[in-house]
Amino acid sequence: MSDITIDDVAVECSSMQEDEITVLESIYPSLITVHENPDDKPGRLLSLTIPIAFATPHEIHLDTISGPSASLQLSHLPPLVLRVLLPSVYPLEEAPRPIHLRAPIPGGEKAGNWLPKLKLRQIQNKLVEMWDEEKQLNDEGMGIIWRWWEWVGTGDFLTDLEMYNGSSLELSISPLLSPSTFHTMLKTYNASQIHSDFRQTAFSCSICLENRKGKSCVQMPGCGCVFCTPCLSSCWSLAITEGSLENVSCPSVSCTKQRALRERGAAMDNDVTADLVESVVGSSLKDRWEDVKEKRKAEIDPSYTICPRPSCQAAVPAPDVPVSITFDSRFTSKIIRLSEISSTATESTLSSEANTKTDSTIPTEDRWARHRSCPKCSYSFCLYCNATWHGPHTPCAFPQTSLIVSEYLGYPEGSEGRSRMEMKRGKANLERMVAKYFEDEANKSWLESKTRPCSGCGVRVEKSHGCNHMTCGRCNSHFCYRCGDPIKPTDPYKHFNTPGKSCYQKLFDQEEIDRFQREAAGGEVVGGEGGADEDWREFRGIWEW
Missing domain, CATH: 3.30.40.10 (Zinc/RING finger domain, C3HC4 (zinc finger))
Structure with missing residues (x-):
């Protein structure tokens, strides 16, 4: 060893430093900075940005002068930024010298550190002690930066600094920040790091x-x-x-x-x-x-309605607070609706009397409950008649299409009554109203005879073939097509296996069973030796069960 000079040690240490820095940069490429040394001073100056990530989320308590203010669950804490000088004979003879350690609060350049200065000094002292411990164990110095990184990056230093109160980590809030601001900064940083980790994981x-x-x-x-x-x-x-x-x-x-x-x-x-x-x-x-x-x-939701404007059709909620407005009846005025001018005197009288009689018994505040305002297009309308809002005192002008068509069809073809109505409303208009009336009646009749309403949302469902256990394509409700009763999804066939019910043993209608048997007997779907195919055996097993 006497032949080894200090220059030889420095050369070997320089090579070891290069290897250590290369390994760290390959793992953390953007977190290590080797500063330039234009004056060719001995040693290397590094800046390490060490992020802190817990294996599992930790409960964090934020303490103020007045006491604990808030708590949150975090998986990441802002990084510690360490500037360290590696002497020319590190790691064999000398320890690295921490020059400056900071714990900057993310997003707040002038907000100070999220760790107090006393804790930062304790961390710096511990970093030097770790190199001394390695030298005592191995009789010579060892590269220690990796161990520093693990100690800080996993959060073990927080335990060694006794910053836990039970299972909760106690953090002091910087006097330059309000508790809510500090809370938001930590939470935002934690979310950004979780997102970054997710993007890099397969x-x-x-x-x-x-x-x-x-x-x-x-x-x-x-x-x-x-x-x-x-x-x-x-x-x-x-x-x-x-x-x-x-x-x-x-x-x-x-x-x-x-x-x-x-x-x-x-x-x-x-x-x-x-x-x-x-x-x-x-x-x-x-x-x-x-x-x-x-x-x-x-x-x-029955409290919602649909905006009647065809170009909007947005969902309109009920008012949050019922409006209660009273008026002095002495100052109410007579309002003439243009839609009433074209109707006959008889129709106007009957409609007005009926509506007035109905509305006269309704309190003013209840009539204001009809008012709706679309949040999308701001259209203000009446819940009952879908017309533009006409105020609480004006009765709704409901359409009289069915009454007009019934009256028109009640007159014989070519009669004076029909001619009078055709002159007043237009023959083409009346014919369109009649055609639309018959179309609506035919649709209504077909829906009543060929479909069944869903027990959940009420949408009409038509069964083309198969069993009577139906699943609504809109709300996923399960119901029986025969009786319309709801069915439990967890045990759908109990409904068809309960004695006394009208649907007992009627999972399949008789015509469906007959059709299956005709097709099987006709040889359209047969098995290998003339018997029913496996699919047909399964169907038969279902209806027999």
Whole structure:
């Protein structure tokens, strides 16, 4: 050892420093800075930005002079910034010298440190002690920067500095910041780091089963399931186009099963936001999703109605606070509606008397409850007649189409009564009204005879074939097509297996069973040795069960 000079040690240490810095820069490329040394002074000057990430979220308590003010769950804390000088004979003979240590608050250049100065000095002293401990164990100095990084980056230094109160980390708030501002800064930094970690991590898409980086994926809020953006975009685009709002959510098998067991309408109460939908399917489909969502809300919530303007059709909620307005009856004026001028004297009298009689018994504040204002187009209208708001004292002018058509058809063809009505309202107009009236009646008759209303949302459902256990495509309600009663999704066939019910053992109607048997007997679907195919055996097993 006597032949080894100080220059030889410096050369070896310089090589070891190069190796240590190269390894750290390959792992943390943007967090280590080697400063220039234009004067060729001995040693190297480094700046280390060490982020702090916990393995699991930690509870953080923020303390003020008056006491604890708030708590939050964090997985990341702002980094410590260390400027350190590596002597020319580090790591063999001398310890690295921490020159300056800061704990800057993110987003607040003049807000100071999130750790007090006393704690920062204790950290600096501990960093030097760690090199001394390594030298005592190995009889010579060792590279210590990696160990520093682990000690700070995992948050172990917080335990060594006794900053925990039980399982909670106690942090003091800088006197330059208010508690709410400090709370927001920490929470914002934590969210940005979680997002950054997600973008750099590889995930397996549950739809296409390919591994993709997080920057090409979407993580569902709430459940945390991850899918690649193209797959989720295809699923959601189809659901929005078809108007299936409940499918604009997590498409995983487990989450889909949970939604199927929820009550009607609960499928809309998920954590999917408009910003998330827009990032996946674009602004055009996002707008359609919002429109359909508003309309569906109006269909489910009886307090909502739809804006009557054809160009709007937005969901209009009921007023938050009922309006109570009283007027002195001495100052009410007579208002003549233009729509009433074209009606006959008899119709005007009957309509006015009926409406006046009805409205006279309704308090003024209740009549104001009819008022609605569309939040989208600001159209102010009456809830009862959908006309522009006519005030609480003017009766609604309900359409008299059915009465006019009935009166017109009541006159014989070519009679004076028909001629008089044709001259007054126009023959073409009356013929259109009659055609529309018969069309509506035919549609109503067909719907009553060929369809069954959903027990959940009331939409009419037609069964083309199959069993009587129906699932609504709009609200996912399960119901019986024969009687219309709701069915439990967890045990749908109990309804058809309960003695005494009108649907007992009638999962399939007799005509369906006869059709199955005719097709099987006719040889259209047969098995290998002339028997029924496996699919037909399954059908037969269902209806016999």
